Amino acid sequence: MTAARPLALVTGGCRRLGAALCAALAEAGYDLAIHSGATSAPEAGLAERLAGAGAVWRHFTADLADEAAVAGLLPTVEASFGRAPALLVNNAARFDYDSPETATQAGMLSHYAVNSAAPVLLATALATRAGPEHRVAIVNILDQRIAAPNADQFSYTLSKLALAEATTILARRFAPYVRVSAVAPGLTLPTADYDAARLAEAAKRMPLAALPSPAEIAEAVLYLARAGAVTGQTLFVDGGAHLCHFSRDFLFLEAAEESEPRP
Numbered sequence: 001m002t003a004a005r006p007l008a009l010v011t012g013g014c015r016r017l018g019a020a021l022c023a024a025l026a027e028a029g030y031d032l033a034i035h036s037g038a039t040s041a042p043e044a045g046l047a048e049r050l051a052g053a054g055a056v057w058r059h060f061t062a063d064l065a066d067e068a069a070v071a072g073l074l075p076t077v078e079a080s081f082g083r084a085p086a087l088l089v090n091n092a093a094r095f096d097y098d099s100p101e102t103a104t105q106a107g108m109l110s111h112y113a114v115n116s117a118a119p120v121l122l123a124t125a126l127a128t129r130a131g132p133e134h135r136v137a138i139v140n141i142l143d144q145r146i147a148a149p150n151a152d153q154f155s156y157t158l159s160k161l162a163l164a165e166a167t168t169i170l171a172r173r174f175a176p177y178v179r180v181s182a183v184a185p186g187l188t189l190p191t192a193d194y195d196a197a198r199l200a201e202a203a204k205r206m207p208l209a210a211l212p213s214p215a216e217i218a219e220a221v222l223y224l225a226r227a228g229a230v231t232g233q234t235l236f237v238d239g240g241a242h243l244c245h246f247s248r249d250f251l252f253l254e255a256a257e258e259s260e261p262r263p
Contacts, residue, residue, distance in 0.1 A: 005029055005030060005031045005055070005056070006029070006030050006031070006085075006086035006087065007030065007031045007032075007033060007077075007081055007083055007084070007085045007086055007087070008022075008025045008030040008031070008032055008033065008085055008086070008087040008088070008089060008225075009033040009035065009073075009074070009077055009085040009087070009088050009089070009122075009126075010022050010025070010032065010033070010034055010035065010089040010091055011035040011064065011089065011090055011091050011092035011118070011119075011122070012035065012036065012091040012092030012093065013032070013034035013035055013036065013089075013091060014034060014036040014040045014041060014042045014043060014046070014059070015036075015040060015042075015043040016043075016189055016214075017091065017141075017185070017188060017189065017214055017217060018034075018036075018091045018092070019042065019043050019046045020214035020215065020217070020218055021089055021091060021214075021217070021218050021221055022034055022046065022050065022057075023046060023049040023050065023053070023218075024215065024218035024219070024221070024222060025087070025089075025218075025221075025222070025225075026049065026050045026053035026054075026055035026057065027049070027053045028222055030055065030087065031055050031056040031057060031081065032050060032055055032056075032057035032058075033057070033058055033060055033077040033080070033081065033085060034057060034058070034059050034060065035059075035060050035061070035062060035073065035092065036059065036060075036061055036092075037061060037062075037063060037064075037092075038061045038063065040061075041059070042059060056081075058077075058080055058081070060073060060076060060077060060080075064092055064113065064114045064118035065094075065110060065113040065114050065118075067117075067121075070117075070118045070121050070122065071121070071125070073122065074122060074125045074126060078129075084126065084129040084134065084136075085126060085136070086134070086135070086136055086137065087136070087137045087138075087139070087225050088122060088123060088126050088136070088137075088138045088139070089138075089139050089141065089221060090118075090119035090122065090123070090138070090139070090140045090141060090163075091141045092114065092118070093114065093115050093141070093156070093160075094110060094111050094114040094115055094156065094159075095153065095156050096111070096153075096155070096156065097152070097153055098153070098154050098155050099151050099152065099154050100151055100154050102154075103154050103155055107155050108155045108158065108159075110155075111155040111156050111158070111159040112155075112158070112159045112162065114159075115156065115159035115160060115162075115163060116159045116160075116162040116163045116166065119140055119163055119166070120163075120166050120170070123138045123140075123170055123174075123178075123180065124170075126138065126178070127170075127173075127174045127177075127178045130174070130177040130178045131177055132177065134177070135177050135178070135179075135228075136177065136178045136179070137178075137179045137181075137224065137225045137226075138170070138178065138179065138180045138181070139181055139182065139183060139221050139224045139225060140163050140164075140166075140167050140180070140181075140182040140183075141182070141183055141184075141185065141221075142160050142163060142164050142167075142182045142183065142184040142185075142234060143156075143157070143160045143184055143185065144184050144185065144186040144236055144238035144241045144242045145157055145160070146160055146161050146164045146184060146242075147184070147236065147241075147242035147243075148242065148244070148245040148246070149161065150245075150246060150247060150248055150249065152248055152249035152251075152252065153249060163182075164182065164184075164234065167180055167181065167182045167232065167234065168232050171231045171232030172232065175231060179224075179227075179228070179230065179231035180231060180232065181224040181230060181231060181232060181233045181234065181235070182224075182233070182234040182235070183217060183220045183221055183224065183234070183235050183237055184234050184235065184236045184237070184238065184242065185212055185217045185237050185238060186206070186211060186212055186236075186237070186238025186239055186241040186242075187199060187202050187211050187212075187238075187241075187250060188211060188212050188213065188214060188217065189214065193251050194250070194251065198250075198251075199211060202250045203239065205241075205244070205246075205250070205253075206238070206239030206240050206241055206244075207239065207240030207241075207243050207244065208239045208240045209239070210239045211238075211239050212237045212238060212239060216237055217237050220235045220237045223235070
């Protein structure tokens with residue numbers, strides 16, 4: 001193993017967008033510490049792309065809702081690779097449906113633990129390892145809905161709003177050796193709720209009449225990882241969704257309903 005390649009730690013990096021980010025980082029010259037929960041494993045094809053890029057990679061599990069597990073993740077990665085990451089991508093997220101009427105304290109706190117507290121604690125721990133000879137970049141993955149939030153996925157949205165504000169605070173706090181920025185994606189990959197047809201319908205509502213690809217989101221992460229004069233910024237990669245105000249989550253909008261520009 002050579003230390004010539006910088007090391008990136010990507011939370012939630014085994015599948016979907018996280019896997020795309022890991023593959024792009026490997027192909028850009030990073031070694032990878034790929035985090036997931038205990039029940040996840042790297043998705044099909046990811047290991048081959050990492051190997052093809054010449055990356056050294058290892059898989060680490062930790063429950064981001066468990067404070068002790070969060071505290072142990074970075075030291076475990078550092079001991080395994082013999083060096084601290086130069087890049088942290090806080091990608092892992094909890095995403096459950098609730099509304100202001102159905103939200104519970106437990107549900108709100110569980111979203112906050114994974115989506116806000118864990119990224120901040122990991123960023124703070126990594127910042128203690130930074131200095132003139134080890135400059136660090138941190139990229140938080142947010143959500144375009146932070147620009148004009150509605151009441152759907154209420155606890156998730158609040159937790160992402162908290163992380164968005166933390167991005168600015170930490171960028172000020174940890175300069176000059178740590179840069180902290182964020183990428184706010186829009187709808188990207190199909191899910192059980194958003195099949196290809198529903199995604200195509202959502203794309204029509206975007207100012208650019210398009211949704212982002214995982215590769216475009218990865219490009220934004222790579223830019224922020226490399227841009228030595230950039231910190232405290234949030235890049236929206238969302239087809240322009242943040243320019244609109246949607247009254248509901250896309251899942252609940254009628255096909256004929258038109259979005260309205262933000263004031």
